Amino acid sequence: MSSPSSSLAIWCGAWLAGAASPDDVIDAVTEWGPLSLVVAGDPDTADRLSLPWPAPRDVGVAELLRTVRDAAPVGHRDVTVDLVLPAPGDVAGLPRDREFASAAVLAGEGVVVGVPGGSGVAFVPTHEGPDVMRWTVFTVTVPTTYQELSLGEIEYSMRDTVRGAAEALSTLQTVATGRGDDPHTMIAERLALVGRHRYPPLPERTTRVLDTADRVDAILDAARTSAPSQAASSTGAEAREAVLRPLQSAVRTARRAAVRAAIDTYLASDPR
Structure with a gap:
């Protein structure tokens, strides 16, 4: 998780x-x-x-x-x-x-x-x-x-979010930091860390949405961490956050919707 x-x-x-x-x-x-x-x-x-x-x-x-x-x-x-x-x-x-x-x-x-x-x-x-x-x-x-979007709508929108996160990582990596951080290694390490946390049995779509959200979050974390630690100006820092903020919001929305859908499925099946 x-x-x-x-x-x-x-x-x-x-x-x-x-x-x-x-x-x-x-x-x-x-x-x-x-x-x-x-x-x-x-x-x-x-x-x-x-x-x-x-x-x-x-x-x-x-x-x-x-x-x-x-x-x-x-x-x-x-x-x-x-x-x-x-x-x-x-x-x-x-x-x-x-x-x-x-x-x-x-x-x-x-x-x-x-x-x-x-x-x-x-x-x-x-x-x-x-x-x-x-x-x-x-x-x-x-x-x-x-009211959240349906899980189908969320899954569809996350395809654009994945592309946006990859583009943001590429854009923010255009300025060298001198730190030698490999974003692909960072992403793999982050995913390995969250992969330790298991799910109860979930519908396939719910699992896909949660996995995609984790992947996008890992990409955004790599973008923030391996991008220049200090933007050239406050305007540059604001521009960087303007790129990442809507992507992070999409991750939060996807996670909330997927967890809500999973819990609703469980509670709806409760015979009590």
């Missing part, structure tokens, strides 16, 4: 539908960091969910599953699990709750669980070190479902 939030969202969707075990979720999430610290985002959430605050504790991913189950009780068919990938100017699906919204934008990701229109929980992961993942838990009002 492409991020800790993606892993948590899609595996929790499978678990809530009975298509994965708690151990499956724990194994997938701890792949991002063997040590999981959990902390409430505020004292009220700490009291309501019996979570540590203000200092996190190593209570493990199992504690996250307990809070997910509290927000998604057995027998309620309207439960949603949403991946959010906010960025400045792109906050699709993000609850209005200020504390969570601020933390999610800063991290660039988060997960929301609950019944639309009701009170739910939200999680924001942050890396505390190479082997440590901190999960901050918030109480939120779950937004009503927002």
Whole structure:
């Protein structure tokens, strides 16, 4: 998977539908960091969910599953699990709750669980070190479902996004950096890293969209990293970001849509 939030969202969707075990979720999430610290985002959430605050504790991913189950009780068919990938100017699906919204934008990701229109929980992961993942838990009002493009439309549009990313890499590589970075090696290393994170069983189209999004993200990362570390001017830096920003937005949209489609498929098959 492409991020800790993606892993948590899609595996929790499978678990809530009975298509994965708690151990499956724990194994997938701890792949991002063997040590999981959990902390409430505020004292009220700490009291309501019996979570540590203000200092996190190593209570493990199992504690996250307990809070997910509290927000998604057995027998309620309207439960949603949403991946959010906010960025400045792109906050699709993000609850209005200020504390969570601020933390999610800063991290660039988060997960929301609950019944639309009701009170739910939200999680924001942050890396505390190479082997440590901190999960901050918030109480939120779950937004009503927002409309994404269909997965077929997303897959079609990603073909243009792949071409755009390749062109951006080629353009930004025209100025030598002197660092000797090989973008093809960087892309391969990035894809090998995300390839460690496995999926639960998914429809082929969903897998293709997620894989394509990972590839485009790797290309864009190589473009940023191996491009000149300092643009010739602020105008040049702005022009570079103007090229990359819409491509990164397309990646976020594709990931949100693919994860949402996968989770909806799981929850729709849940006999509860």
